[in-house]
Amino acid sequence: MSSTTKFGYARVSTDDQRLDLQRDALRAAGCSRIFEDKVSGSRVSRPGLDLALSHLRSGDTLVIWRLDRLGRTTHQLVGLLEQFERDDIKLQSLQDGIDPSTALGRAMLQIGAVFAEMERNLIRERTKAGLSAARARGRLGGRRPKLDADAIDTARRLMKDPDLTMGEIAERLKVDRATLYRALGRHQQKG
Template identity: 50%
Template sequence: MAMIGYARVSTLEQNEALQVDALIAAGCDPARIYVDHITGSSTKRPALDRAWEYLRPREGDTLVVWRLDRLGRSLAHLVQLVSQLAADEIEFRSLSESIDTASPTGRLTFHLFAAFAEFERDLIRERTAAGVAAARARGRQGGRPRALSDAQIEQAHRMMREDNLSATDVAGVLRVSRATLYRAIQGGT
């Protein structure tokens, strides 16, 4: 049974000493405290990967952080990480928020965080759908703008029909690729 510490500082000016001292005071072995010097939005966290490799599933190991925001990039990411720990039967502790998944109260607190994260995702999804519906009701379409206007498509038809220009020549005149020209002529763009 080991307590593995993880700390993260975002900038070179920040110092991990506060976090490391708190992790040691909580019982982490100083040799098993992994520190990333990286922004929270970064998906690559080499020290966290090393800590994860050291954690032994089903042997009572605990991952300890000073604060929740040091571990997860977002609430959803935090829930994902702690859920993976739970699946591997590895406990989790956050010192500042007094969350310890080894206790029923800690598990409840974390599940509340997970419920809030799911609620937040649902709200974002609903707001996005409402925004798209409102834009469509006002006649706006999402996505990339058309490469050729209706007038340019008609001009392309005329040049190919009346002037006997090749698709390559017409595409060059309209400054689009041949594929774009063909899609537009067939009604796709």
């Protein structure tokens, strides 16, 4: 590969979100390959980013849609910027318009990272406050279980058939095997 290869990195926080907008922008920016994650930016383990970083060589450019796609904490971003500087890797953020190859650009990235981290902390605080208020009114937060009591009863009836595996039962109920085991365990604890 040439010393001026552009690699793209796209990330969304949940499986419900789509990567199309970021993919299109990264392709338009000339990225030869795009690496992706569907995981929170605050997570330490981001396999797509790790793979992208393993492909970067001196002179390459990592292109991202926006700064917060690369990392959510100042510590993460500063660490990556220091690594890029050591390894002579350029960073291009399409929406932020910041050039980290200059002292002012690096400072702007760090300031941007501080604000992104502050925004994330504010969202976390508001979410916790909202959940506390809902609990005070007797409501529980979180996702609804994928399997209700009827589905769990169906699973238990199917489990009596020695010819069916747990995988087949989960498939019939349209859930993963791990989801089925969790639901059975939760239902057993309640009962």
